[in-house]
Amino acid sequence: MSASFKEFSGGAAGELAPARIAGEGLDATHGVVLYLDDISVSFDGFRALNKLSLAIDIGELRCVIGPNGAGKTTMMDVITGKTRPDSGTAFFGQTIDLAQLTEAEIAHAGIGRKFQKPTIFERHSVFENLELSMKTDKRVRKSLFAKLDGAQQDRIAEMLELIRLAGSASRQAGLLSHGQKQWLEIGMLLMQEPRLLLLDEPVAGMSDEETERTAELFLALAGKHSLVVVEHDMAFIGRIARKVSVLHEGSILAEGSLEQVQADQRVIEVYLGR
Numbered sequence: 001m002s003a004s005f006k007e008f009s010g011g012a013a014g015e016l017a018p019a020r021i022a023g024e025g026l027d028a029t030h031g032v033v034l035y036l037d038d039i040s041v042s043f044d045g046f047r048a049l050n051k052l053s054l055a056i057d058i059g060e061l062r063c064v065i066g067p068n069g070a071g072k073t074t075m076m077d078v079i080t081g082k083t084r085p086d087s088g089t090a091f092f093g094q095t096i097d098l099a100q101l102t103e104a105e106i107a108h109a110g111i112g113r114k115f116q117k118p119t120i121f122e123r124h125s126v127f128e129n130l131e132l133s134m135k136t137d138k139r140v141r142k143s144l145f146a147k148l149d150g151a152q153q154d155r156i157a158e159m160l161e162l163i164r165l166a167g168s169a170s171r172q173a174g175l176l177s178h179g180q181k182q183w184l185e186i187g188m189l190l191m192q193e194p195r196l197l198l199l200d201e202p203v204a205g206m207s208d209e210e211t212e213r214t215a216e217l218f219l220a221l222a223g224k225h226s227l228v229v230v231e232h233d234m235a236f237i238g239r240i241a242r243k244v245s246v247l248h249e250g251s252i253l254a255e256g257s258l259e260q261v262q263a264d265q266r267v268i269e270v271y272l273g274r
C-alpha cells in the first residue's frame, strides 16, 4: 500500500484499503468478477457507451461482438481506468470500485489487458520476457541478473508450455511470428496472475493455425481466469463461445449462446443492415 493512500484514507474507508490494491483482496463471494452498471461515456456529445450493463462470472469466458464503433474497446478502456465514465458504476468483485483506482492500481488489483499490438521486449529472449513480467518483480533491472528460485523457474517453464513457446525459450522475442508474439504477451500478462483478462481482437492478423491454437489456449485458461474476448472473427468466436454479448451503439443488444444471438432479429439487422 502506498503511503499517500494510507494518509488520505481514514475510518471506514481505511479498512477497505488492502482490498483496493491487492489482487488477493478481490471479494467474489457472489460469483461475479466484474459488474458494469448503467455506464455511459460521451466523446464530444457522441455516446460511445449508453447505459451499458454487464456482469462477468468468476471463471467465465465471455465473448463480446458487435459492429465497428459499437463501443467494445471503449468498454475495455472504462474497465481498465483509461477512460472514466460520465455515469454508472464499475465494480471488480463485490467491493472494489474501479472509479476509485488509477490505471496502475486496477492492473495491480488483477485486471490484465491485451492490446491488439503486442508490447513485448523485442531484444530480450522469450524466457526473459516472462521473467521480467513476474508479479513479485518490482526492480526489473536487477531481476534479470538475479538467480531465479526453483519455483520461479518452474512457473516460467509451465508458462512456456502453456503458450507453446517451450521450444523458443532462448529465442529473441523480436524474431517470433506475429502469433507467437501475441501468445508471449498473453503469457506475460498471465505471469501477473490476473483474475480477469481483457483481450481486444486477439487473433487479428493470425494464421488459421495460430487462430486455432489461440482458441485452445483460451479454452484452457477459462475456469482459472475470467476472460472477456472481443473479436470480429466469427469462426474463432464459434470455436470458443459460451455466453456471447452483442454490443451495439454502446449498449447490450442481445446476450446468450452464439446460436441464440445469431438467430436474434435485432442482431441480424445490425450486422446485415449496414
Ligand SMILES: Nc1ncnc2c1ncn2[C@@H]1O[C@H](COP(=O)(O)OP(=O)(O)OP(=O)(O)O)[C@@H](O)[C@H]1O
Residues within 6 Å of the ligand: 043, 048, 066, 067, 068, 069, 070, 071, 072, 073, 074, 075
Ligand atoms: N478517445 C476518443 N475520442 C473520440 N471518440 C472516440 C474515442 N474513443 C472512441 N471513440 C468513438 O467511440 C465509438 C466507439 O469506439 P470503440 O473504439 O469503442 O468501438 P469498437 O466497438 O471497439 O469498434 P471496432 O470494432 O472498430 O474496434 C466510435 O464512434 C469511436 O470513434
Ligand SMILES: [Mg+2]
Residues within 6 Å of the ligand: 072, 073, 074, 200
Ligand atoms: Mg475496438
